[in-house]
Amino acid sequence: MAWVLVxxxxxxxxxxxxxxxxxxxxxxxxxxxxxxxxxxxxxxDASLWSxxxxxxxxxxxxxxxxxxxxxxxxxxxxxxxxxxxxxAVSGTILQGLFxxxxxxxxxxxxxAGASVGAIGAIVLGASLPLFIQASVGPYLIPVAAFLGSxxxxxxxxxxxxxxxxxxxxxxxxxxIAMAALAGAASGILIYVSDDQQLRDLNFWLLGALGGxxxxxxxFAAPLILLALFCASFLGRALNGFALGEATAxxxxxxxxxxxxxxxxxxxxxxxxxxxxxxxxxxxxxxVPHLLRLATGPDHEPLLINSALLGGALLVWADVAARLVVxxxxxxxxxxxxxxxxxxFLWILLRRRGVLDL
Amino acid sequence: xxxxxxxxKHTAILMSxxxxxxxxxxxxxxxxxxxxxxxxxxxxxxxxxxIYALGEGHRVVARxxxxxxxxxxxxxxxxxxxRALSPEGVLSVAPELIISEDDxxxxxxxxxxxxxxxxxxxxxxxxxxxxxxxxxxxxxxxxGVPDRADVLAAGVTAQMTAALAKTTTVPEEDRxxxxxxxxxxxxxxMASGTGTGANAIIELAGAKNAITDFEGYKPVxxxxxxxxxxxxxxxxxxxxxxxxxxxxxxxxxxxxxxPAAQNNAVVRMNGLYLLGFGPRTAQAVVELNQxxxxx
Numbered sequence: 162m163a164w165v166l167v168x169x170x171x172x173x174x175x176x177x178x179x180x181x182x183x184x185x186x187x188x189x190x191x192x193x194x195x196x197x198x199x200x201x202x203x204x205x206d207a208s209l210w211s212x213x214x215x216x217x218x219x220x221x222x223x224x225x226x227x228x229x230x231x232x233x234x235x236x237x238x239x240x241x242x243x244x245x246x247x248x249a250v251s252g253t254i255l256q257g258l259f260x261x262x263x264x265x266x267x268x269x270x271x272x273a274g275a276s277v278g279a280i281g282a283i284v285l286g287a288s289l290p291l292f293i294q295a296s297v298g299p300y301l302i303p304v305a306a307f308l309g310s311x312x313x314x315x316x317x318x319x320x321x322x323x324x325x326x327x328x329x330x331x332x333x334x335x336x337i338a339m340a341a342l343a344g345a346a347s348g349i350l351i352y353v354s355d356d357q358q359l360r361d362l363n364f365w366l367l368g369a370l371g372g373x374x375x376x377x378x379x380f381a382a383p384l385i386l387l388a389l390f391c392a393s394f395l396g397r398a399l400n401g402f403a404l405g406e407a408t409a410x411x412x413x414x415x416x417x418x419x420x421x422x423x424x425x426x427x428x429x430x431x432x433x434x435x436x437x438x439x440x441x442x443x444x445x446x447x448v449p450h451l452l453r454l455a456t457g458p459d460h461e462p463l464l465i466n467s468a469l470l471g472g473a474l475l476v477w478a479d480v481a482a483r484l485v486v487x488x489x490x491x492x493x494x495x496x497x498x499x500x501x502x503x504x505f506l507w508i509l510l511r512r513r514g515v516l517d518l
Numbered sequence: 519x520x521x522x523x524x525x526x527k528h529t530a531i532l533m534s535x536x537x538x539x540x541x542x543x544x545x546x547x548x549x550x551x552x553x554x555x556x557x558x559x560x561x562x563x564x565x566x567x568x569i570y571a572l573g574e575g576h577r578v579v580a581r582x583x584x585x586x587x588x589x590x591x592x593x594x595x596x597x598x599x600x601r602a603l604s605p606e607g608v609l610s611v612a613p614e615l616i617i618s619e620d621d622x623x624x625x626x627x628x629x630x631x632x633x634x635x636x637x638x639x640x641x642x643x644x645x646x647x648x649x650x651x652x653x654x655x656x657x658x659x660x661x662g663v664p665d666r667a668d669v670l671a672a673g674v675t676a677q678m679t680a681a682l683a684k685t686t687t688v689p690e691e692d693r694x695x696x697x698x699x700x701x702x703x704x705x706x707x708m709a710s711g712t713g714t715g716a717n718a719i720i721e722l723a724g725a726k727n728a729i730t731d732f733e734g735y736k737p738v739x740x741x742x743x744x745x746x747x748x749x750x751x752x753x754x755x756x757x758x759x760x761x762x763x764x765x766x767x768x769x770x771x772x773x774x775x776x777p778a779a780q781n782n783a784v785v786r787m788n789g790l791y792l793l794g795f796g797p798r799t800a801q802a803v804v805e806l807n808q809x810x811x812x813x
């Protein structure tokens with residue numbers, strides 16, 4: 162694909178490589194700064210710095226400070242970083258795997274499957290057997306979303322895999338079919354839902370980090386971190402994929418295993434992210450594209466940079482979401498789409514000549 | 519190459535305009551409010567109405583987005599939609615007491631708020647005269663004015679009894695069929711079945727719900743609407759021209775054959791007033807009865 166190879170002159174390439182590696186440090190600093198910003202900005206006037214100062218001096222914090230800083234902002238910030246990193250890295254992996262700059266986590270049916278799960282939980286949750294309700298309690302929606310996303314990915318993977326070989330094209334097309342099917346299932350559930358459930362659905366579909374709790378972070382962190390860790394080894398394979406599967410195989414890349422790992426990573430990361438924060442769009446597309454513009458197409462630094470920038474951007478989007486209409490808050494999906502869509506258009510405009518193949 | 523550079527310069531300019539626009543929007547929507555004296559966060563339009571009816575409106579420090587009556591509450595900070603509360607938003611208005619309708623959420627937000635040791639009083643929804651009196655007593659109890667609540671509840675009960683004495687005189691066979699339309703913009707007509715506030719208020723006003731085949735609000739096919747043959751169409755009035763005009767509504771093929779269209783019988787009332795089941799409900803019942811049957 163031409164977009165991978167744009168501007169492939171020797172000088173530019175070494176320059177970009179240096180920039181890409183230097184970017185790790187800058188993006189890490191940016192991410193940490195974003196986290197501090199997220200911890201210190203909010204609707205209430207609890208101040209991180211004065212609380213920290215007094216905590217260092219051995220004084221007790223007020224109950225309000227404890228709750229706002231420790232129980233509200235902290236889990237929210239961590240979940241934001243995790244979800245942002247999960248979405249951005251998944252976008253990078255899928256764009257590499259499908260050799261398609263438009264691929265985003267929605268494409269392998271994860272989001273659609275998770276939506277069916279979540280909508281089902283919202284609409285039918287009250288009619289589940291009591292012992293299930295009692296055992297999952299308030300986590301019914303995330304658990305259902307997670308199961309929904311996994312079921313979809315496993316099914317898609319089974320459809321696209323024949324004699325141990327996964328066809329990326331089949332995966333892509335079957336993903337579209339599954340999304341349509343999941344859309345219909347969601348439609349049926351929405352039809353039988355009542356007024357209140359409809360509103361819950363709407364808010365879930367727009368995404369939010371507002372419900373973050375330590376328990377949710379506890380569930381989400383191991384899964385997302387494990388997926389990100391595995392994903393960080395995919396760089397070389399994804400670089401190979403850019404040249405075509407056959408070439409990658411001849412380069413000595415274990416193509417099928419790389420595909421398996423890639424799909425598993427994305428399913429784990431996005432399934433978890435969607436389960437705990439609803440569907441948040443555009444992070445998966447915008448972040449990898451922005452980074453490719455700045456640091457080139459090499460996937461090895463790109464994966465790490467995507468995680469750092471994705472986390473930081475989602476944290477900022479969340480800060481905006483809770484400040485704009487404070488003390489109320491906007492669904493974060495609105496903020497990411499509002500920022501993401503124009504950036505995406507800008508990328509398209511810049512690359513108009515290149516993409517018209 | 520050159521045209522690409524110019525292109526990207528143009529887009530860069532466009533982007534910065536867009537960025538500036540967003541920044542201005544963000545800055546302008548940051549409403550600066552000075553916290554009024556008070557300690558109560560009221561969640562839910564009817565709860566807010568009851569607090570004001572009890573004469574305790576001065577204690578309300580913030581409200582949710584469904585609290586629209588009396589008009590002075592719109593000056594108070596708005597913590598957002600009742601079912602999508604932000605925990606920090608709720609805590610930031612520093613309430614010492616939260617009185618809420620029973621569908622506040624999400625659960626996580628409510629849990630955090632409860633963990634902050636702020637008393638949280640839930641007022642159950644109920645579509646009956648007794649239910650309204652009960653709501654008033656619960657709110658009065660929470661605010662520490664149980665005597666005033668008893669007086670108000672007794673007053674509201676008396677008003678309801680008087681209203682019902684009027685409306686229940688309509689003989690069963692003369693009861694008009696009322697179709698409550700939640701929305702008719704664009705797609706199919708969203709109408710009320712049974713078990714809703716709309717169904718309850720129609721019956722209290724001495725009329726019959728034209729559609730009893732399902733529970734809740736659902737989109738209804740045009741043919742079913744024609745078959746339901748409503749005598750009167752009831753809708754919420756909305757400000758700002760979102761609502762469909764009477765002529766457009768009645769010219770829909772589904773409604774054309776109905777008695778409601780032939781008599782041009784469309785009743786519009788304020789949503790909170792009509793469906794709130796609070797202190798003004800007795801008045802709403804009488805008004806709806808008059809609009810359906812004429813004074």
